[in-house]
Amino acid sequence: MDNINTNIKTVLGRLNGAYAPNTLKSYYADARAFVDWCAERNIKPFPIASQTLCAYIEYLQGDSAYSTIRRRIASLRRLNKMLGFEDQTRTEEVYLAIRRLKRSKCMIRKSKTDQYGRGRLVFGSERSAKLVRKWLRLKPQEIQPVFCAINHGKCEDRAICGRNVNDIIKRGVVKVKRCERPSDLEVSGHSLRVGAAQDLLIKGYDLAAIMRAGGWSDPSTVSWYLRFSQHNIWNVSSSTNVKFH
Secondary structure: OHHHHHHHHHHHHOOEOOEOHHHHHHHHHHHHHHHHHHHHOOOOOOOOOHHHHHHHHHHHOOOOOHHHHHHHHHHHHHHHHHOOOOOOOOOHHHHHHHHHHHHHEEEEOOEOOEOOOOOEEEEOOHHHHHHHHHHHHHOOOOOOOOOEEEEOOEEEEEEOOHHHHHHHHHHHHHHHHOOOOOOOOOOOOOHHHHHHHHHHHHOOOOHHHHHHHHOOOOHHHHHHHHOOOOOOOOOOOOOOOOOOO
């Protein structure tokens, strides 16, 4: 990998004077991060293979913004060309990886677990992304909150409140289960977070992954939510590698 880093420095050196120093620093930082990632996985970084770039995109989406990932992709493609290699990344697989990235990620500017508004990148399913886009097409553009209050079928320029969320969830329970309206002790707006945490546990995700998904910083809080989860740890599927001796 030392030879690769030397070649990268040499190639980027040709750009001195043509680009701003900060731009060149960004090019080198993006290249070095990619090379280090490849080295950890014993992958040949250049020429960049389509499969390698897809895997790198998936890796980056955990902590990087969409715009940052697009910039890194552009930097790596440019560098790959300057190193004299043919671009093997203009494939359907890479195109779809970028589209999935754009469609399933969003930024939560402020939340209960982020009172200072530092912001947090979160991921959703493709179905969720489609529903949000459909809602944004229907919602008047002059309404600022994404999830605004609705009064008698008319959107209002204020965010939906916790009481509204609570009511929507309870009406959904009544509709799906065809039961009496649940009390606050049975179902509340917080039930979605608790239920999601329990579902993730049942699917095999560890505590760290659950905390990242829900934005929790205190493990004891998540453990409290999981205490009643119907999770049978002895029901080991044949696809796992768990062995007992």
